Amino acid sequence: MKKNVIIIIAGVVVVAIVAVGVILMTTRGREEAVAGPQRLNMGAGWVTGVYYPLAGSMSRVAHAHIDGLSLTVESSGASVVNSNLIGSGDLDLAIVQNDVAYYAYNGLLREDFQRNPVSNMRGLFTLYPEPVQLVARADSGIRTPSDLAGKRVAVGPLGSGAEVNALQVLEAAGLSEGDLAAAERLEAGEAADYLRDGRVDAAFFTVGIGASVIADLAVAQRITVVSIDGRYADRLQEMEDFYARATIPADTYTQVGEAQTIAVVSMVVAREDIPEDVIYRFVAGIFGNLGVIHSAHQAGRMVTLETALDGMPIPLHPGAERFFREQGMR
């Protein structure tokens, strides 16, 4: 008799525990669906570049000013790998060059893009011009892109837009990788170290003006920024609509004179399946707090509402579309 009572009580307790557990789980689940924070990740670029500090400032804006949205930032090789990770669904947002976004979305230029066009990529807004900065040791004798023949050259990190541009500059000079003594694919900071130590003669960086990767190198080693102008720039502009002329002012980097070159534009992209209202609140939050972006890096000061659709090469995300329509820009 006593034993039966104990079994019944134990049974009731187990049922009660299970019931409480189920109730807790379902309410938690419902809370997350209704009011839980939206956690997004953003593919940035080189730690010593501009994407990374700028993405960090966007994460700070989200944290402080956009309810229920948090943004984690991931460093990477940059434009090409970021595009492919948008395609595979591993990134929610990313910063990429506008030329690479165009190639990725339309399945052009590279084998990976041709095989798997990144058709789920949508544009949010463009950021600032990124000049192709061909940096050489001052003692290398490199004065024009043609002088790269027979030299050891860092042609941009693996998965970067810089590599895409470097190969086009070589082509415009009538060169291929085979004409170089070596073509290295090094992480950006590593390329600067190699250049400082004389292990390469020149390195390509497509990056915002004043990026620390070049600024720090100029302090450690006499360098020049080689102009990509005249017939080289003409040819590149014939090859690609995305190239605009750009000037890198004297003394941007310690003891480095003015250089003329060509530039693309950086931009923020998202996967098309990120909900419209999330992207709308993100874009509105960024343009409502531009001061945070401007203070992250000197190139960030070029981010403005007025220029936010200049150079946009792919369709806008509906959330961005709504924001710019409200601003009278669409």
Ligand code: GLU
């Ligand atoms: N524009 C570079 C690239 O995609 C990245 C520059 C940066 O990280 O600031 O290759």
